[in-house]
Amino acid sequence: SSQSCFSQLQAMLLEKVDITKENIYSPNCSLKKEEIVSFCKTYEEQIASLGGIDYLVLGISDSGNIGFNESGSQGTSLTRLIMLDSNSRKEGSYLFGSTENVPVCAITMGIGTILDAKRIVAMAWGDGKAEIVKHAVEDKVSDVCSASYLQNHVNATLVLDIHSASELTSISHPWLVTS
Numbered sequence: 001s002s003q004s005c006f007s008q009l010q011a012m013l014l015e016k017v018d019i020t021k022e023n024i025y026s027p028n029c030s031l032k033k034e035e036i037v038s039f040c041k042t043y044e045e046q047i048a049s050l051g052g053i054d055y056l057v058l059g060i061s062d063s064g065n066i067g068f069n070e071s072g073s074q075g076t077s078l079t080r081l082i083m084l085d086s087n088s089r090k091e092g093s094y095l096f097g098s099t100e101n102v103p104v105c106a107i108t109m110g111i112g113t114i115l116d117a118k119r120i121v122a123m124a125w126g127d128g129k130a131e132i133v134k135h136a137v138e139d140k141v142s143d144v145c146s147a148s149y150l151q152n153h154v155n156a157t158l159v160l161d162i163h164s165a166s167e168l169t170s171i172s173h174p175w176l177v178t179s
Contacts, residue, residue, distance in 0.1 A: 013057075027079065027107040036107065040079040044113065053117035060124040060158075063087045064132040064145035068108035071144050075152070077110030111149050120153055125161040133160060134167035 014024055025046070031039055047053060058066045065071075068082050082105060084092070089102040096102045114120065124133050136147035137158065150156040162171070170177045 027109065029103075029107065031107075036081050040081070040107065043079045047113065047116075053113075055119045056114060056117035056121070058114070058120065058122045060122050060129065060133065060136060060147045061088065062091050062128050062132060064136055064147045066111070066114060066122060066146045066150070068106040069111050069114075069146040071146070073111050073143055073146050075115070075141075075143070075149050076112040078113050079107065079109050081105055082108050111146060115149060115153055117153075118155065120150060120156040121159060122147065122150055122156065123159040124164040127163045127166070129164040130167040133158070133164050137168060 027043060028039060060066060065088060068084060068088065070082060070085055070088060084104060084106055089099050092102040093099040132145065135145045139148060141148045141151050165171050
């Protein structure tokens with residue numbers, strides 16, 4: 001289930017850092033269909049009532065998604081239910097054991113919600129992410145690559161390994177980049 005995915009995140013990261021549980025918020029992944037719209041609205045209201053998101057940690061998917069914001073997600077989008085494409089489901093199979101076990105849809109924080117965070121750290125690593133990282137960083141902002149919206153944020157940092165950064169001009173053709 002999607003809730004077990006969050007449990008894995010808790011075990012891998014959240015239980016190892018000095019953040020109290022009441023300061024960690026994640027969409028509820030086990031809602032009934034008729035509860036989703038109301039939950040998404042309440043989630044956005046809760047973020048606003050707490051003064052916004054101070055620190056947001058994201059991963060960049062092989063397709064350039066941040067959160068579950070698939071290609072076509074608008075820069076002003078808010079928390080919502082989204083259908084996952086086959087690439088996202090394939091990428092999520094490592095958490096769920098197989099592609100068949102990955103849900104066909106997910107609740108995601110929208111791009112607009114993400115960009116309202118005061119500080120964003122987005123991570124990517126591995127050879128498979130080099131081309132999409134290049135698109136996210138060096139190409140124009142586009143709904144084709146949700147991670148490219150991070151170019152519009154005043155306090156976003158990408159954490160990359162050399163493999164995921166290998167297609168960036170400063171790495172692949174450093175003589176083309178001035179100091």
